[in-house]
Amino acid sequence: MPRTRLIRRRVRRPLLALLAATALLLGAGLAPAGVAAAAPTPSAPNEGGSKQLRAALDAAARGHIEAKARLDNSKRRQVALTGQLKQVELRLVELNSQVGEVAAQSYRLGRLTPVSMLLASSDPNAFLKRAAELDVMAQRDSKRLHAFTEARAEAAKAKAAIDIEVREQQKQLAVLAKKKRDAEIALARVSSGSSSGFSGGSTSAKPAPRNPDGSWPSESCSVNDPTTSGCITPRTLHALQQAQAAGYKRYVSCFRSGGDGEHPKGRACDFSAASGGFEDVSATGGDKAYGDSLANYFKNNASRLGVMYVIWYRQIWMPNTGWRSYSGGGSPAADHTNHVHLSMY
Template structure:
């Protein structure tokens, strides 16, 4: 090999070794504040760190969805009952008025005797008078018949409205029973899961009694139900996948309320709502999912959990998990033990949100 080529070859090898050494040293060096995003990506565990089991999450999803559906059906039934009750009240007033008219007609007939067609028509002095009396007689008879028909129709309407109100009461009891069943389903699933995996530390209360910012409501169907949505919009978080429009709405509302720390939503290869684009994990620490949140980070998580719970109806919340506790629409805050007992599965480093 010529001398010049040999020198170039050795220089290239040296340069390559230097690049490799720099790369390795950069990987071993502690991440500084200027590289928050890569640090967050490294801390974001992707092996389904939510704790529990797929069966538990399926039970919680089914229970919360069923509870919210029954709650909406109950509200609709109560509204229909209120409308029917108001209508029934108005109809009873009309019934009283028509009953009074019919009684007056009956009283008049009792005192003067029934209106005799022959005597009314024959007792006249001229053809014109005869026609006037005939028209008057026809009008009186028609009015009396109309009053009687209206009274009968009103009585039938009262019967129908009363039955409808009774049917709505039955429907409400049915929905209340279904809500109780869904509540029991969720709590039973949690009890079994918590018995199988006890957290190292006892669960602590997560307060949601503060005055959280009000979130704008997500769009609903005309009947008040939630539209069916798919994982159809881009996930704006570093998770880089898809989420549902309703999940994006909840994410944006949380950011607008001041919760702007690291968030990861879509996650493939796991169970639960993440692969469906219906869940987000909000890190308590600024840079990603680290150890147990303490101090200001713990307060940040408390405030975020409170915001999501306080706006559950507006954001279509299925459940919220934070610091070994889970909030359900049916049951409020309940104990939640992660299977692995680490900060991710115990949710002591992030707030998990699942939406309908």
């Protein structure tokens, strides 16, 4: 074989291989006409924070909510008891005048006894009439005195019950003060102090079901999470549905297996600020306004929904501290500048 032909073959083979590889790469990178590329599934953000911090925030917020429910229930009982006492006192005023009539009558009769009054009757008919009158008077006076005694006892009982409620309220106020201190101590690790919060979110949510005494029922991760393949609590589902009904319909992720905090318990959701899902950048413009409004919506409806705390854009809201600054570690996910975090009771 001539030397020139051999050289051409040796040069041509690597060139053909290079061209084939280039065509393969271009073909893999281009989708056929009319076929849209699949959008990536947004992954849940790495929110940072320590297990100890989350546990401390949970305990402080949970303790506050429970003490507040007991305080409110005690106040309702006190109002009812106070109304009852007023009614009893009005009845006592009326009964007191009736008892006064009985006393005045006894004073006027002096030493006269029923027997002497009967013997003083002029004839048998008068005797019988006087006997009937005395019986009526005795029954009436007995009822008046009995009613008066019962009313006084009822008033004393109502006053004692009110005193108990006042002591209960003082006790719960002390618990609230302690839980506030606990929250402030926990937040001291990630917060430099109070902050201004956000605007928007003025829509009122439909209240979640409570127990007859005003407390929140105990719930487990028992209903399907519509945002993942996991589960959430009925109260968390209610909060999610209420937010969506209020117009907050961007990407959400609630249940997350493994780790600590409320996500594995079905008591937390992350609401993306961006319409396309969680982005590794801080929200700006319309996305920031969306997050502001959503965070304030949960804050405004906390008592209706059972919210423990909300974190958004380097701020955290708790019912016992209000808005405080928050530093989660510097990334958009850890500082919660790309999503609103909601933790439920």
